[in-house]
Amino acid sequence: MKDKSTSGPKMIGLTGSIGMGKSTVAAMFEHAGIPVFDADAEVRTMQGPGGELIPAIEAAFPGSTGPGGVDRDALGKLVFADKAKLAALEGIVHPAVGQKRAQFLKDNADEPLILFDIPLLFEGGGHAHVDHIVVVSAPALVQRERVLARPGMTPEKFEHILGLQTPDQEKRERADHVIETGVSLEETEEQVRALIEVLKAQV
Ligand SMILES: CC(C)(COP(=O)(O)OP(=O)(O)OC[C@H]1O[C@@H](n2cnc3c(N)ncnc32)[C@H](O)[C@@H]1O)[C@@H](O)C(=O)NCCC(=O)NCCS
Numbered sequence: 001m002k003d004k005s006t007s008g009p010k011m012i013g014l015t016g017s018i019g020m021g022k023s024t025v026a027a028m029f030e031h032a033g034i035p036v037f038d039a040d041a042e043v044r045t046m047q048g049p050g051g052e053l054i055p056a057i058e059a060a061f062p063g064s065t066g067p068g069g070v071d072r073d074a075l076g077k078l079v080f081a082d083k084a085k086l087a088a089l090e091g092i093v094h095p096a097v098g099q100k101r102a103q104f105l106k107d108n109a110d111e112p113l114i115l116f117d118i119p120l121l122f123e124g125g126g127h128a129h130v131d132h133i134v135v136v137s138a139p140a141l142v143q144r145e146r147v148l149a150r151p152g153m154t155p156e157k158f159e160h161i162l163g164l165q166t167p168d169q170e171k172r173e174r175a176d177h178v179i180e181t182g183v184s185l186e187e188t189e190e191q192v193r194a195l196i197e198v199l200k201a202q203v
């Protein structure tokens with residue numbers, strides 16, 4: 001990622017804890033015409049069938065990949081239970097995501113505003129390189145209900161992943177703008193529209 005500067009697109013870093021609504025809100029920005037870089041989607045492609053990270057992940061975690069790419073459920077069980085293993089996986093995945101991000105920036109050099117949907121924006125230090133930090137946030141109970149409704153999720157896994165992430169309260173404090181997602185989708189979309197107006201006026 002480039003350093004903040006006066007030239008090139010203004011970069012929005014969108015983040016939020018598990019289930020807070022990053023993907024949903026990123027889609028709203030995209031719908032409003034803002035180019036979106038989706039870090040999770042890049043990871044899924046690189047970990048999918050024939051993906052470029054398969055050899056390195058198979059070497060580090062034998063048996064964790066197959067014809068369908070990475071078995072994410074199995075790998076998740078392994079790495080979310082062991083900090084060293086998670087760090088090893090991040091060491092493989094994060095540099096590759098960084099390269100994709102740099103390419104996205106080049107491809108969109110003429111845009112006024114672009115958005116990076118980065119789940120680990122604070123944890124990975126990316127916050128220092130964007131012009132505007134936007135955090136999606138909802139009350140903890142809403143978050144919990146949403147995440148526990150996902151197939152394969154358990155209260156233990158949810159608590160554990162939460163513990164790996166910068167707390168919501170801290171994210172809200174460090175944000176330039178907070179988008180509330182504990183409200184209706186329409187209200188959230190209205191907040192997104194209003195924010196885009198504010199940010200465009202600053203370009
Ligand atoms: C371990 C993997 C295979 C599990 O995949 P799975 O589809 O089961 O879960 P998913 O990716 O949807 O993640 C579930 C939740 O955990 C969070 N999470 C994922 N990786 C991490 C991490 N390294 N640290 C903290 N939270 C994480 C996600 O943001 C999400 O909220 C996958 O999460 C992965 O490859 N993670 C390492 C890469 C990474 O850091 N990705 C997130 C930022 S790009």
Ligand SMILES: Nc1ncnc2c1ncn2[C@@H]1O[C@H](COP(=O)(O)OP(=O)(O)OP(=O)(O)O)[C@@H](O)[C@H]1O
Pocket residue numbers: 016017018019020021022023024025040119146180181182183184185186188
């Ligand atoms: N106002 C709202 N804003 C955003 N999401 C909402 C809202 N109301 C309900 N939701 C629902 O909450 C869920 C949020 O999930 P989403 O995948 O966007 O979160 P995420 O932060 O990307 O998750 P993860 O960190 O696990 O990848 C979706 O099912 C979405 O439809």
